[in-house]
Amino acid sequence: MPDINAQTQIELEAAAYRRLQKHLMEDRTDVQNIDMMNLAGFCRNCLSRWYQESAAERGIEMTKDEGREAFYGMTVDAWKADYQSESTPSKDAAFKVAFDENVAKKDG
Template sequence: MHHLDETTRTELEAAAFRHLLRHLDEHKEVQNIDLMILADFCRNCLSKWLVGAAEERGAELDYETAREYVYGMPYGEWKEKYQLDATSEQQAAFQAQQARKQGREESSQNG
């Protein structure tokens, strides 16, 4: 992608991001905890990254507005309709993933 001009690259990245949001919207059965376990990010992370990107550019974007964009509706509504309580298996997998992540961070700091 280095051969593309910056505008084209940005447009492609934006299109891919919008596609990711559509994909997540089409797969509401994929819970945020599942995403955190497998990929170490979730819909809330995407919202925070949008807010951070806005701040870097001097634009105003609050977290709730970003979440509504990412979720396609107000977060409370999405949570009520689609979010399930994490199972004990999901909670254990998340804790294990966090422990592995912590171990990697400690290794990189000590190495």
């Protein structure tokens, strides 16, 4: 790995985050959160929560809805209306397992 100073590393990580955000919010709106969670163990809501948690670590108070709006670039209700499709019982069951393994156990 090249010798990179701390500021450059922060800038590269921020650029990668912004590219991931754009990819998920503009390029791949067809990919459902439930499918992401079931396959990868995280989704857009997780990313928005991590954003909110990072703000809290720096003393910035932010609600869950504010964190989601910061990540989504719109309210989550607007996102759901524009891009979210109905789930299926099998996806819901897989989501419960994925959520328990990747969110609930780590938060608890």
